[in-house]
Each structure stands twice: as C-alpha cells, then as structure tokens.
Amino acid sequence: MMTVEEKKYKKWIVALSIIIPLAVAMLFGVNLRKLGYDVEPLTFLPPIYATINGITAVLLVAAVSAVKRGNRKLHENLIKICMGCSIAFLLMYVAYHMTSESTLYGGEGAIRYVYFFILISHILLSIIIIPFVLFTFVRGIAGAYERHKKLARITYPMWLYVAITGVIVYVMISPYYI
Template identity: 35%
Template sequence: MTINDIPALNATLNGLATILISIGFIFIKRGKILAHRRTMISACVVSAIFLVGYLTHKFLKGMAAGAGEAVHTKFGGTGAIALVYYVMLISHIILAIAIAYLVPRTFFFAIKGDIVSHKRWAKFTFPIWYYVSVTGVLVYFFLYVWWPSQPVA
C-alpha cells in the first residue's frame, strides 16, 4: 500500500459507513434496538478508522511535499461542475466538523440510557452524518475518478 492508495481506502470506509448508517436506521425503525446499537457502533468505528486514514494521508502528503507546501488535492474540473464540487466540498467540511461533536454526543445519550435525549439528538445527527459520509465518497470520485487534476497513470 502506498500513499496513493489511501484515498480509495477512505472512500470505501465512507461508503461502508453510509451502508451501516442506513441499516442502523432501518433497524431502529423496525424496533430492533440491539441490532441498531451494534450497527451504529460499527458505523462509528468505521468512521473513526476513516478519520485516522484521512489524517494519515494529509500528514504523509505534507511530509512528501515539504515545509510550506499545500497538501490538498487539486480539483481538475472547470466551469459549472467546479461550482458544484466546491459547494459540496465546503458543506461537507463544515458538516464533518459538526459530526465530530454530534456523533459522540448522540452516542453518549444512548450509552447513558437517556433515550429521549438520544432520539432528539439523533434526528439531527443522522441526516448530517449520512450527508457527510455520502459526500465523502463523492469528493473522492470528483477528485480521483471523474475530474482528476493530473492524468491517472
């Protein structure tokens, strides 16, 4: 595995988190609390592994680039698609920052047994977490598959 493989791994983890979040939602709607709990814990673990991979990728890119160099991946699209990409990216980043607080807080209420608060927080956390995981996969495809800034070797 090289530094260039990490974004695809991260996108896979985001996709898996999306699937797990979806399944967890279905379980709770069907009243299967234990299955919901296990699935959501799995989604949280997968998301945490993603975060480690994301930060590792940024760190390694920074090390490879040297001091003072930009470590972001440039988007190769232009025109209207660039606007779509950057709006999605900005909303993704802002909401990902929020998720770093919302998910642990929502889990805290569940672990504490405060189901009323857990449900109240989950109504906000679920759609944001879902959006962040889906757009995380889309950001990968926009950057590395559909409109890479450099030709794929």
C-alpha cells in the same frame, strides 16, 4: 435533565469536539516528506477511505432501519461500527495528507463550483457532527431514549450527508490524482 452518564462524558465530548478538528488541521499542514523524512506516499489510501465513507452511509441507513424495527442491540452495534469507520477514515485521511501532496481539483466551469460547495459543506459538517454523534451516542447508551431520539433526528441526516459527500468528493477528484 442529563443522566449521570451524560454528565460523566460531557467534558470528554466537548474536549474531543475541539481537539479532533484542531489536531486534523495541524496534521493536515505537516508533510513528512517535505520535512525530510523518507516515507512512502500513501497514495493508495483515498479509494480505501472513500469506500469506508460509503460503508458508513450504508450502515447508518441499516442502523436506523434496525431501530425502527425495534432491534436496539443491532442498532447500537451498527452505530459502534459506524463510529469505528469514521475513526478509521480520519486516521487514513490524515496519514495520506502527511505523506502525499494534496491533489488539486481540475474540473472547470459550473462543476467546479459544485465540487467546492460539496467539499466545503462536507468539511464544515464533518467538524460540526463530532459533538452531535458523541452526545447522541451517550444518550443512547445511558438509556435516555427520548432525548437520544430527538438529537438523532438531527445527527443522522448530517452524518449521512458527510458520509455520502465523502464518496462524492473522492469520485469527483479521483481523475486528478497523480
């Protein structure tokens, strides 16, 4: 049974789960420099947003540890920081791609397949994770702890995978940045 808070936020979560990936896909295809705007390429951003992904992974582990120790308030605060980190990552990622040429992966052989497997699974799960994170969060703040815990068992490993593979993708492609 959904709580009042869950019902209140359900439409927003569904809307955001559709709007965010569509907006990112649309903005990813827009390069301001190619459109004639005199903007500096934000080439300094990839190591920053990769670091943010790493911080998110560490904080997710800390958040789970906190709740297992019974510290719900610390858990909630760490999750809020993780959500903020994910938003910051997304904004920087889009800003980078709107001002810079995409970097092509230059690895060869089997490692190329590994890279693309990690990249594609990272991208797909980063889309899928949006409603999971939001519904899990709302269940937690609504006090629906059993339902929160049940969904968090799915959300946590997916979110952790996205955060970790974001770092791995950066490390693998970083030698090919211009």
